[in-house]
Amino acid sequence: MQETQYVKGKFVALEGDRVVAEVMRQINPDVVAAYPITPQTEVVQTFSEFVADGRVDTEFIAVESEHAAMSACIGASAAGARALTATCGAGLALMWEMLWCASGLRCPIAMAVVNRSLSAPLNILTDQTDMMGARDTGWIQIYAENHQEVYDNAIQAVRIAEHPDVVLPVMHGLAGFVLGHTLGRVEMLPDEVVKEFVGSYKPRYSLLDIEHPTTFGAYDHWDYFFEHKRQQWEGMNCALKVIAEVGEEYGKLTGRHYGLVEPYMLEDAEVAIVIIGSAAGAVRVAADQMRAQGVKAGMLKIRCFRPFPPSAVAGALKDKKAIAVMDRSSCFGAEGNPVFIEVCSSLFQRGIRAKVVDYTYGLGGRDTVPGEFCQVYRDLLQVVQTGVAEPVFRYLGLRDF
Amino acid sequence: MADQTIEIRWHGRGGQGTVTASKLLAEAAMEEGKYFQGMPDYGAERMGAPIRAYTRISSTPIKPYCQVTEPDVAVVLDATLLDIVDVTEGLKQEGMLLVNSATSPDQVRSQTGYKGKVYTIDATSIAIEALGRNIPNVPMLGSLAKVTGMVSKESLIHELRTRLGATMKQEIVEANVLAFERGYDGTKAT
Amino acid sequence: MAQKGWKEISLAGLVADPGNSVAYETGTWRAFRPVIDFDKCTHCMFCWIYCPDGTIMVEDSKVLGVDLKHCKGCGICATECPRKAIIMVEEAKAQRG
Numbered sequence: 001m002q003e004t005q006y007v008k009g010k011f012v013a014l015e016g017d018r019v020v021a022e023v024m025r026q027i028n029p030d031v032v033a034a035y036p037i038t039p040q041t042e043v044v045q046t047f048s049e050f051v052a053d054g055r056v057d058t059e060f061i062a063v064e065s066e067h068a069a070m071s072a073c074i075g076a077s078a079a080g081a082r083a084l085t086a087t088c089g090a091g092l093a094l095m096w097e098m099l100w101c102a103s104g105l106r107c108p109i110a111m112a113v114v115n116r117s118l119s120a121p122l123n124i125l126t127d128q129t130d131m132m133g134a135r136d137t138g139w140i141q142i143y144a145e146n147h148q149e150v151y152d153n154a155i156q157a158v159r160i161a162e163h164p165d166v167v168l169p170v171m172h173g174l175a176g177f178v179l180g181h182t183l184g185r186v187e188m189l190p191d192e193v194v195k196e197f198v199g200s201y202k203p204r205y206s207l208l209d210i211e212h213p214t215t216f217g218a219y220d221h222w223d224y225f226f227e228h229k230r231q232q233w234e235g236m237n238c239a240l241k242v243i244a245e246v247g248e249e250y251g252k253l254t255g256r257h258y259g260l261v262e263p264y265m266l267e268d269a270e271v272a273i274v275i276i277g278s279a280a281g282a283v284r285v286a287a288d289q290m291r292a293q294g295v296k297a298g299m300l301k302i303r304c305f306r307p308f309p310p311s312a313v314a315g316a317l318k319d320k321k322a323i324a325v326m327d328r329s330s331c332f333g334a335e336g337n338p339v340f341i342e343v344c345s346s347l348f349q350r351g352i353r354a355k356v357v358d359y360t361y362g363l364g365g366r367d368t369v370p371g372e373f374c375q376v377y378r379d380l381l382q383v384v385q386t387g388v389a390e391p392v393f394r395y396l397g398l399r400d401f
Numbered sequence: 402m403a404d405q406t407i408e409i410r411w412h413g414r415g416g417q418g419t420v421t422a423s424k425l426l427a428e429a430a431m432e433e434g435k436y437f438q439g440m441p442d443y444g445a446e447r448m449g450a451p452i453r454a455y456t457r458i459s460s461t462p463i464k465p466y467c468q469v470t471e472p473d474v475a476v477v478l479d480a481t482l483l484d485i486v487d488v489t490e491g492l493k494q495e496g497m498l499l500v501n502s503a504t505s506p507d508q509v510r511s512q513t514g515y516k517g518k519v520y521t522i523d524a525t526s527i528a529i530e531a532l533g534r535n536i537p538n539v540p541m542l543g544s545l546a547k548v549t550g551m552v553s554k555e556s557l558i559h560e561l562r563t564r565l566g567a568t569m570k571q572e573i574v575e576a577n578v579l580a581f582e583r584g585y586d587g588t589k590a591t
Numbered sequence: 592m593a594q595k596g597w598k599e600i601s602l603a604g605l606v607a608d609p610g611n612s613v614a615y616e617t618g619t620w621r622a623f624r625p626v627i628d629f630d631k632c633t634h635c636m637f638c639w640i641y642c643p644d645g646t647i648m649v650e651d652s653k654v655l656g657v658d659l660k661h662c663k664g665c666g667i668c669a670t671e672c673p674r675k676a677i678i679m680v681e682e683a684k685a686q687r688g
Contacts, residue, residue, distance in 0.1 A: 013428040013437070106603040125443070146466065167602065178466050183424045183439035185431060205605055215606035227597035228604050234597075281464040369467045 006255040009187035016150045016179035017042035019186055020086060020112040023154035024058075025050045026194040030081035030201075033061035033072035038124050039176035040088040040114040066091035070098035070109075077107035078216045080206025082158070085109065088176055089116030092130045096137070102169045103138025103232060105216060108161035108201075109169040111139075112154060115277070116176040117364045125365020126176040128277060131305075132329035132338045138232050140170040140239050141306035145280045147184030149303075150174045152256055155189075158198045159246045165238035167204075175278035177365065189254065197253065236307040243304050260309035262301040263316050265291060269298025271380035272317060274343055275326040276302045279361070279368050283326075286373030297377045302339065310346035317347065322355040322380040322389070326396070328362045336393070355389040361396035368397055405460035407551050408469040412488050413478035416448040418538030422478075423454035426542060429552045429560040430458040438463055451486050458551055476545055477501060478524070478537050480509075489515045499545060499588075501525060501537045506591040520548050522588045531580035532573070539577045543584025554585055613661075617644065621664030623679040625657050631676035638668035638677060 014022065020043045024032065032051075036044040051060040059076075063069045066087050073083040087095060092113055102109055113131050117123040131141055140160060144150040150172075157170040174180060189197075205214040220228055244259055251257030264280075265287050266272060273283050280301045290297035300316050302309075317323055325344075327337030336344065340358035347354055359376060362368050376396060383389050409426070413419030420441040427439030435458055442453040455469040473496040477488050480502040489498060497518040500509050503526065506519040513519075522544040524537035531540075539561065546557050558578055565574045601607055625638075634654050639647040643665065646658040657668075669677040 011431060011434075013424075013431045013439075104603060175466070177441070177443050181441055181443065182466070183427050183437070185436055204602070205607055212607065213609040215609075216603075218604055218606055220604045223594060224600065224604065227595075227600055230597040231600075231602060278466045282467045284464045367468045369470050370465060371470075 007189055007193050007253055009189045009254070012186050012188050013183050014147070014186055015042060015181050015183055016144075016147055016174050017114060017181065018046050019147055019150045019184075020114075020154055020174070021046035021050065022188065023151060023194070024084055025056055026189075026191045027082070027084065027155070027158060027198055028056045028195070029058055029084045031059045031061065031073065031076035031083040032085060033063050033069045033076065033083065034085045035063050035066050035069045035087070035091060037066070037088055037091040039116060039126075039180045040086050040091065040112070042180070043086040043112060043114065066094040067098055070095040070102060073109045073111075074098060074102050074105060074107050077102070077109050077203075078105065078206075079208045080201075080203040082162075082201040083107070083109050084111065084158075086112040086114065088114040089118055089124070089130045092134055092171075093118060096134070099134055099137040099139060099169075101217075104228070106167040106232075106235070107169055108158075108167050110154070110157040110161050111169065111171045113171045113173045114176045114180045115173045123364040124176070126178050126180075126278075127363045127365065128173065128328040129330065129363070131171060131173050132331075134171070135306055135338060138168065138236075139306065140166070140168055140236070140243070140304075141173065142170065142243070142304050143173040143277045143302075144175075144179065145278055145301060147179060147182075147186045148256065150179055151186050151188065152250060152254070152258065155194055155197060156243075156246050156250055156258065160239065160243050162201055163238075163242045163246070164204075166235050166242050168232070168235045168239060173277065178278045187254075193253070197250070240304075240307050240309055243307075258303065259312070260302075260304040261312045261316060262303060264299040264301065266298035266300055266316055268296055270296040270321045271323075271377055271384065272298045272300055272320045273324045273326060273373060273376055273380075274300045274302065274313075274317070274339065276305060276339060277328065279326070279328070282368060282370045283373045285370035286377060289370060289374055290377045295377060295381065305339070305342075308342045308346070310342075310349065313343055314346045314350045314352060317343070317354065318350070318352050320354060322383040323357070324376045324380055325356060325358050326376075327358060327360050330360055330363060355383050355387075357383065357389055357392050357394055359394045359396045360398075366397050372397055406463070407458050407474065407549065408472045409456040409458075409474045409476060409545075410469045410472040410488075410492075411454040411456070411476045411478065412482050412486055413452055413454070413538070414448075414482070415450045415452055416536075417478045418536050419452055419478055420454045422476075422538035422542050423456045425538075425557070425560055425564060426456050426545070426552060427458065428564065429556040432556040432559060433552060435460060435552075436463050438466070440466075440468070442468060451482055472496060474499065474545070474549060476541060478541055480504070483509070483512055489513050492517070497548060499541070499548060501541055506589055510591065518548075519591050520544065520588050522584055524584055527580050527583045527587065531576050531583065539580045540584030540587075543581040543586075544588045547585045547588050548590070554582075557581065616660045617663050618658075618660045621659075621662060621682050623664045623666060624659065624662065624682050624685050625664070625666070625668050625677045626680050626685070627654065627656065628676045628678070631674045633674055633676075635673060637671050637673060641667050641671045643667065 247258030424439035427437035501524040524540035
């Protein structure tokens with residue numbers, strides 16, 4: 001394909017939080033209800049400046065909490081508005097009750113989550129505890145690795161959410177500080193291209209459509225509640241296809257193609273690391289270094305965690321001799337952390353008995369460098385050599401004494 | 402050059418403009434069509450507390466988003482940090498150490514034991530003279546541009562005028578440009 | 592009423608056909624039914640205002656009777672009637688006549 005057929009963007013230097021705010025400006029949504037919280041603050045702060053400066057037509061609702069922020073977004077969405085918001089960590093936790101209402105009412109809200117750990121002990125730095133904790137709330141979840149993906153995901157999130165076969169809210173994660181506060185290079189599309197790509201929101205039902213009065217949120221008894229949950233499953237199932245389609249369409253526009261997962265040096269790899277989010281870059285460097293030493297090392301980055309893409313994951317990993325799943329959250333007392341459980345289930349259901357180990361890493365902002373991922377690859381070589389995966393549950397970068 | 406990525410680790414104290422400098426440099430690199438990261442290492446964000454920041458500049462897309470642990474360049478905005486922070490930790494032997502100090506590079510070398518190139522610049526005096534305050538980040542940027550050559554003087558001055566000009570008065574912006582030029586010209590090498 | 596499957600029902604339980612509560616005949620819940628003594632009734636409309644289910648049938652500002660398909664027999668009308676013109680009669684007895 002010729003590069004010239006792609007829309008030319010403008011290169012800018014922006015912190016990840018500002019990237020999110022710029023996309024919100026380009027989308028020019030009807031309503032943004034948000035509450036500032038570190039490290040998401042700059043999203044709300046920057047966007048509220050756009051509102052104050054008249055650069056968007058958005059009704060900005062300054063709320064008293066994240067519970068109220070999500071409630072206001074749900075109300076706006078039910079009224080037929082395109083509603084966006086952003087939060088992180090404790091803010092997402094406070095939204096908990098309303099997250100279920102947003103998905104259950106099929107409100108296609110898009111929300112940036114600037115991933116932050118959950119206290120206690122008090123911590124404001126990045127890991128994926130917040131979004132992993134919300135993985136069963138019925139929201140679609142995609143994660144960004146770098147600044148460009150923050151930008152591209154924020155645009156695609158709206159299209160995915162509002163697709164008539166999906167109609168579910170989407171949260172798109174970006175690592176707090178590591179992406180949120182770091183200055184990075186982003187190719188921004190012209191405003192009109194973004195507006196055209198996301199299109200205008202055409203709700204099937206709207207509280208403000210007085211010609212067609214509709215009741216939202218009526219009581220649902222045991223005789224129908226279950227069926228409505230089944231509908232949500234359907235939306236999630238369709239989302240797998242829609243996320244890939246939107247990613248492909250975006251790729252045709254920009255040259256940046258997106259799917260459910262992204263392999264790196266994986267085709268002929270014998271040992272593989274599975275990871276989500278901003279640490280994937282360090283894994284790429286580690287894979288390069290191991291390859292230079294003759295080790296067939298590869299990586300599978302999972303972009304879309306909800307819905308989880310089991311076929312794509314199992315297909316990519318089926319012939320690997322040993323696999324390390326990296327989890328940046330902790331599922332205390334479970335038989336493995338969230339990503340590990342999903343990966344193992346995907347393999348098991350397809351009859352693949354691979355050697356898989358689970359590494360918890362990077363909690364509370366603990367940095368992980370390529371050298372540490374090289375050690376993971378060496379650990380995997382050991383697993384291959386000995387045929388022993390135990391201990392299955394491991395820690396990377398922990399002072400284990 | 403085979404490897405056209407330069408990794409810089411900044412050491413300063415809260416309030417000295419360390420993070421701003423790390424980002425100004427990154428943005429100037431964009432002007433030259435390069436890839437970059439300007440990354441603060443958030444810890445205790447208090448005036449006077451030792452802080453770190455990182456800048457990566459590359460001719461190709463930058464993969465890692467982790468901290469810089471083996472920098473090509475270590476920049477120290479406050480010489481008193483030499484006593485309390487290991488500023489040469491992981492610093493490549495073929496790299497360089499640039500310190501805001503009125504002393505000579507040899508003195509810094511003996512203080513740190515670093516074997517690579519050492520440069521000093523009296524950025525504090527320049528800042529106080531040009532800006533009336535001890536904000537040594539801009540003269541340090543000038544010095545860094547000179548000793549590394551990785552981003553041109555012109556790009557950085559353009560960046561200063563654009564970035565600082567957005568919020569500051571013209572005379573303060575020009576005082577910063579002057580401080581930058583003095584930093585660029587006044588660096589002492591071993 | 593035959594229960595529908597998940598493919599047949601509205602998304603998220605939204606009710607998009609307004610006024611469909613008419614189809615739900617709550618009159619079957621009733622243990623006592625209101626009976627209006629039109630000799631006492633002054634058509635003051637208190638029962639019409641208070642009825643939580645809108646079952647008081649009115650035409651030309653005159654009370655005509657009670658919509659027994661939907662009256663749940665709560666008795667609020669009887670309690671509120673200033674003339675005591677409404678009495679609650681046991682449903683089984685009322686049906687026997």
